Amino acid sequence: MIDYRSDNTGRAAPQILEALVRANHDTALGYGADDWTADLQRRFSDLFETSVRAFPVATGTAANALSLAALGPSWGIIYCSEVAHINTAEANAAGFFGGGVKLAAIGGQHGKIEAGPLAEVLAGISPAQLHRGQPSAVSLTQATDLGGVYTLDEIRAVAKVAKRRGLRLHMDGARFANAVARLGCSPADMTWRSGIDIMSFGATKNGGALCDAIVVFSPDIADGLAVQLRRAGQVWSKMRFASAQLIAYAENDLWLEMARASNRIAARIAAALRDIPVARLLAPVEANEIFLELPDGAMDALERDGFQFYRRSRTLARFVCRFDTSEAEADALAAALRRHLGSATAPRATD
Ligand SMILES: Cc1ncc(COP(=O)(O)O)c(C=O)c1O
Incomplete structure (x- = not known):
């Protein structure tokens, strides 16, 4: 065969499993108050060339749904591609964790959202309209659910339209690494320098073992998200083992x-x-x-x-x-x- x-059918990288074993000594405080989780904040801040908050989570679905829930009110509308994983394969976790948040699909080729159709849809909903919910965020999948990769210009064009209307931007980066490898740009250029507020940073599909991460670029989001993560059962008591996996993932460009x-x-x-x-x-x-x-x-x-x-x-x-x-x-x-x-x-x- x-x-x-x-x-996700494959092995985990040996470096990640070895990191788990290396973390297995002495005692360490739970729920993220350990040295590994503190180190993870520094490593990811270096990687993204800015101060970020990094939260290990169990799955890409948890990363997406809880990131999106952090981006707006429960009456918000979140725009995404029709084929986006959040729209097709997560049992409406975004609606669940967002307290009723609605996903709305926007057209575009190869699993992308395009700035033009997004602008058109937003123009059709005035802030005074009570009857439709209000636009609150946009979610881009990078690489896309059809194997394409947004260029930086494409991300920035969508971000410009979104920000003009005060919307936040999420990136579903289940395959962020593949997109960065493709473009050869910096992780910073693909995210916060292009307007991304929060990202689901995939590891499991790309040689990880048991966790992905949420990376927060806009600091005002992070404290509320931390509480949501706890409510959602996404805060490990033995967090050091989750953080150790992600440190190994980032180390030496693995x-x-x-x-x-x-x-x-x-x-x-x-x-x-x-x-x-x-x-x-x-x-x-x-x-x-x-x-x-x-x-x-x-x-x-x-x-x-x-x-x-x-x-x-x-x-x-x-x-x-x-x-x-x-x-x-x-x-x-x-x-x-x-x-x-x-x-x-x-x-x-x-x-
Ligand atoms: C683009 C994308 N986002 C998110 C996920 C969700 O990841 P998980 O299965 O870990 O919840 C997947 C999984 O297939 C995916 O392909």
């Missing part, structure tokens, strides 16, 4: 190295796809995910060959590369696609 189902590795594998497969026009990409491969429109029968044939992946519809397959996916596994997939699709005809539109 060759597993392309998700970047997070970036792992993302570069999974991006490289995805790019290798994408390069092979250029010779197989019948396998149509839904979005450019800019991070570690590949969304492919395939003709009838192709998915069955790939599964018979031992490839595992998700069927997103009758004709759409998703392949995700992990930090530990090998070049040989990439070449095996490319060869199988060539074998099965060399003489195939184009698929019908996605159903």
